[in-house]
Amino acid sequence: MGRVGFVSLGCPKALVDSERILTELRAEGYDLVRTYGEADVVVVNTCGFITQAVEESLAAIGEALDQNGRVIVTGCLGERPEEIMARHPSVLAVTGQADVAGVLAAVREALPLDARPFVGVLPVVGDGRGGALDRGVKLTPRHYSYLKVAEGCDHTCSFCIIPHMRGRQASRDAADVLYEATRLVATGTKELVVIAQDTSAYGTDLRHRTSDFQGRPVAAHLVPLVRELAEMGAWVRLHYVYPYPHVRELIPLMAEGKLLPYLDVPLQHASPTVLRAMRRPGGAESHLRTLQAWRAICPDLAIRSTFIVGFPGETEADVDLLVEFLREAKLDRVGAFSYSEVPGAAANALPGAVPEDVKRERYARVMEAQQAVSAAIQAAKVGRTLPVIVDDVGDLPGAMIGRTRADAPDVDGRVLLDTDGTVAIGDIVEARVTAADAYDLHAHALRVVPWRPAVPTWGTAPHREGPATSGR
Numbered sequence: 469m470g471r472v473g474f475v476s477l478g479c480p481k482a483l484v485d486s487e488r489i490l491t492e493l494r495a496e497g498y499d500l501v502r503t504y505g506e507a508d509v510v511v512v513n514t515c516g517f518i519t520q521a522v523e524e525s526l527a528a529i530g531e532a533l534d535q536n537g538r539v540i541v542t543g544c545l546g547e548r549p550e551e552i553m554a555r556h557p558s559v560l561a562v563t564g565q566a567d568v569a570g571v572l573a574a575v576r577e578a579l580p581l582d583a584r585p586f587v588g589v590l591p592v593v594g595d596g597r598g599g600a601l602d603r604g605v606k607l608t609p610r611h612y613s614y615l616k617v618a619e620g621c622d623h624t625c626s627f628c629i630i631p632h633m634r635g636r637q638a639s640r641d642a643a644d645v646l647y648e649a650t651r652l653v654a655t656g657t658k659e660l661v662v663i664a665q666d667t668s669a670y671g672t673d674l675r676h677r678t679s680d681f682q683g684r685p686v687a688a689h690l691v692p693l694v695r696e697l698a699e700m701g702a703w704v705r706l707h708y709v710y711p712y713p714h715v716r717e718l719i720p721l722m723a724e725g726k727l728l729p730y731l732d733v734p735l736q737h738a739s740p741t742v743l744r745a746m747r748r749p750g751g752a753e754s755h756l757r758t759l760q761a762w763r764a765i766c767p768d769l770a771i772r773s774t775f776i777v778g779f780p781g782e783t784e785a786d787v788d789l790l791v792e793f794l795r796e797a798k799l800d801r802v803g804a805f806s807y808s809e810v811p812g813a814a815a816n817a818l819p820g821a822v823p824e825d826v827k828r829e830r831y832a833r834v835m836e837a838q839q840a841v842s843a844a845i846q847a848a849k850v851g852r853t854l855p856v857i858v859d860d861v862g863d864l865p866g867a868m869i870g871r872t873r874a875d876a877p878d879v880d881g882r883v884l885l886d887t888d889g890t891v892a893i894g895d896i897v898e899a900r901v902t903a904a905d906a907y908d909l910h911a912h913a914l915r916v917v918p919w920r921p922a923v924p925t926w927g928t929a930p931h932r933e934g935p936a937t938s939g940r
């Protein structure tokens with residue numbers, strides 16, 4: 469049996485690519501192993517977005533070569549094979565991003581399998597269409613999963629080369645997405661994290677054509693897709709949502725509790741001048757109007773956003789505007805990045821490069837302003853009872869680590885829970901918040917919330933319900 473090691477780098481979209489490759493490798497009969505020493509060949513799924521990610525990817529390839537020696541490279545950096553081969557000429561093969569077939573061909577060549585003894589005994593689950601679906605290899609914990617609805621992007625943001633690397637937007641039919649979601653929920657996923665490069669634009673390339681899901685037509689459009697997902701009984705979280713008018717139709721579902729009251733909206737800046745140079749629409753005023761309209765429908769809506777500081781041509785006045793916007797917008801979560809050049813991006817040719825020390829100072833100003841906003845939002849949660857999904861165990865006996873509905877995996881805050889020791893990873897509990905800092909909450913778990921998905925479950929843990937604290 470051929471043994472394959474796998475290193476997965478980059479964003480959730482790359483993680484989904486890794487899951488697909490691993491699922492196919494396993495279906496072909498390859499054994500997936502966890503250490504370089506056990507592997508006959510190592511696949512490295514790279515990120516190639518910003519300079520730092522490129523360096524990390526090249527270092528990961530170097531480590532795999534040192535530790536194992538037989539390495540296949542795929543992913544975003546794989547779109548620039550000359551860069552990889554210049555640094556690491558001994559890699560066996562390089563394929564581009566989302567090229568599952570290319571990776572499989574390279575693995576087969578490096579590691580031919582005479583027989584595939586395990587294909588017939590893979591666990592399967594019904595797909596609702598009379599067929600059978602493999603559970604698939606997941607790189608996230610069992611209780612949450614990324615659901616990628618489209619590849620590529622039709623925008624031309626000047627700092628970004630994703631359209632060049634991943635191509636124009638190519639959406640999946642709604643039925644494909646929904647059957648995958650059904651399978652995930654049936655096999656234990658309690659939180660579906662919907663991702664794409666531009667989730668709001670889902671289906672435009674398909675002209676919103678319909679496909680058949682359990683006997684009814686569903687359009688490839690974010691609103692009907694999310695309405696269907698919301699009926700499955702899992703938490704549904706939306707990432708990379710651009711503030712198109714139709715997004716407003718989803719907010720009532722959040723107010724009704726059918727959809728997590730959470731939106732990740734990458735705004736990137738508040739200054740209309742900088743946004744224009746980024747080739748993105750809007751500015752502080754239009755951002756604020758949109759947020760106000762959404763919050764009028766769902767006051768509990770948590771909004772996460774990302775911003776770039778130090779973009780070419782950015783002035784002190786632009787940064788003042790951004791800081792003022794953050795104070796007014798009161799976003800729940802903010803990620804800020806200092807601008808760095810991406811090879812091949814149009815923004816590299818823009819005048820007005822901002823010196824590194826100025827970028828650092830602006831970054832610090834923005835983060836300081838947001839920290840005050842975030843601390844106030846967090847402090848207001850003390851004393852409330854909130855649902856928390858449990859991701860991990862903590863350091864102390866009975867301690868667990870979870871997230872509220874306002875916190876996405878990996879990028880947002882955590883809840884440090886104390887429990888009576890009966891709470892398990894993957895449980896959703898009600899917890900009373902006892903303390904807060906700018907990012908994390910402390911809480912007592914009160915009880916495990918019954919888990920009753922609306923799809924037939926397969927292979928999930930038995931339902932558990934009961935007390936969860938020592939009564940302190």
Ligand code: SF4
Nearest residue numbers: 621623625628630665
């Ligand atoms: S930053 Fe702009 S071009 Fe890049 S993926 Fe996002 S929307 Fe598309």
